[in-house]
Amino acid sequence: MDIIVCIKQVPDTTNIRIDPVTNTLVRDGVPSIINPFDVNAIEEALRIKEKHGGKVTVITMGPPQAETALRDCLAMGADDVILVSDRKFAGADTWATSYTLSQAIKKIGKFDIILAGKQAIDGDTAQVGPGIAEWLDLPQVTYIRKLETDGQKAIVERMMDDGYESIEVRLPALFTVLKGINEPRMLSLKGKMMAKKREITVWSADDIEAEEHKCGLKGSPTKVVRTFTPTPRGRGEIFQGEIIDQVKELVKRLQEMKIV
């Protein structure tokens, strides 16, 4: 089975701090990582391949430095990686991003399953996966925590707000995965060494026959007009005294607010 995994390189938010004086995001020296959900997507792809044979191709749209993320995918065991990169793609919203990725997938041609993460931890929209499915006219199931396939169809478990569903879908199809779907493998030193030596394929807008007016900022219907850091909540009241008195005080407050 041929599987395409879409990954995004994101800043490691564990290291993001808010400057207490200026109340702005400090990203100095913050390392880039593969979006955590996408690591699970790669793992799932590798497991399907290990069971059914086939090929795992990982693609990302991003600046040249996204190459490092793709090398980690090779180290995990991906067969092929493609960097979709062009100045024309800069500033893309999810409409333009999913268009660009779908053009790259069309160029790859053959696939049974496309996997994406539930959402990217920077943009946080969860819109790119479904967007790609729409451009390619594929069925989709989002937020899955389990996937089984016989090569013709897949049976997946989808998280809902009030439980979950077991869903059957004919392939080819696109799925977005939750963290709970698997436990990703560690990178081996050998894998890392091998990945270092590989040439990374880079596709430009022309290579994927992307129409310029649908790419990047130009092709994006949404515009970010302002960004700001939210006002912090601020420290509240820390009760003092014996535990039992603190508990009584707390319950009194909650009663006053008619919560208890």
Next chain:
Amino acid sequence: MEIIIDAEKCTGCTICSKRCPFAIIKMENRLAVIGQGCTFCGVCVEACPFSAITIYKDQEKHVDLSAYKGIMVFGEVRDKKFANVALELISKAREIADQIKTHVITVILGEKINHLAKEALSYGSDKVILIDDPVVKDFRTDAYARVMVDIIRDQKPEIALIGATSIGRDLAARIAIQLHTGLTADCTGLDMDMERRILLQTRPAFGGNLMATIETPYHRPQMATVRPKVMKIGKRDESRKGEILNLKPGITEEKVRTKIREIIKQEQGEVNLEEAEIICTGGRGIHKPENFSLIRELAGLLGGAVGASRATVDAGWIDASHQVGQTGKTVAPKLYIACGVSGAIQHLAGMQTSDIIVAINKDADAPIFNVATYGIVGDLFDVVPALIKEIKKVKGLE
């Protein structure tokens, strides 16, 4: 769009480079240089003390925006009842519609859901479109997207609002591509720019560390998914009248490519996290999986749901569906009680908009206290049982 650094004004102070959320501004010869990957977010423009950075926007061609009127709400249904977010959005749509003098249309999909039309009118809809058909009985992307796209093409609303639920986010993303319009995700603020008649959509990104205001200036409808429990449900007025339209779906069962084999609802008695008014969360501080029973008891007593930190989920102490945070669920209950949770930034991302946060932790320096409305520094194995006892007492259960 182009971003330009004025070499005359730039002093090489590095402030922009430190502030850039994408870390792509480098210093070369004491001059800022914007690298690849710029999203034109404007953080550096505002940060620069010397006004040395400017973004030049392209002039864009206007499409016929005047052909689009009214505000459409996707009235999400669960078990033949409105999800709360549907009523929140109808109320918000009513408010905006009064401001810009237009109408509200609510679309309801499902089977045997005719009774919901009146309810939608009573909360402020002027028109209700019902699709009562087996093909849309349960949510399936293909069927719902087809029906919604047809209705939007026909009704031409200028704004379309959908709940940012696991159904709404799946659906909205496909509709927006088909309609070739912008979609702002998971909004927590909606305001009108009255002069330009444009919806200003504010949303958290970077796990809640950055807020962005987003517009869709040249495409219609302006689409947004809106986070549940943010907008307030308005007053119900049973005497409100309006138009009710029954339509047939433009898709048949054979065209739907996914089949639901089984629907498993949450265990009886378990409250859905996202809808819960009260959440009691256990972190690694509870030490053992069995001790979740203490958290469950507290939650049960308050009629709330049980949340968990990622550390406890990763340790296998509780199912991942309970995880609160950046890679779990985003919640905003009236009361959030965190027991033995340190308050890592990724945990805060999922709960810091709760009305009241109570932190119970033995470490007075734990970051959770920085967002807590009320804090108790102490061993949770002393505090929580005492709290349970006290609540039982005031509830007259003891």
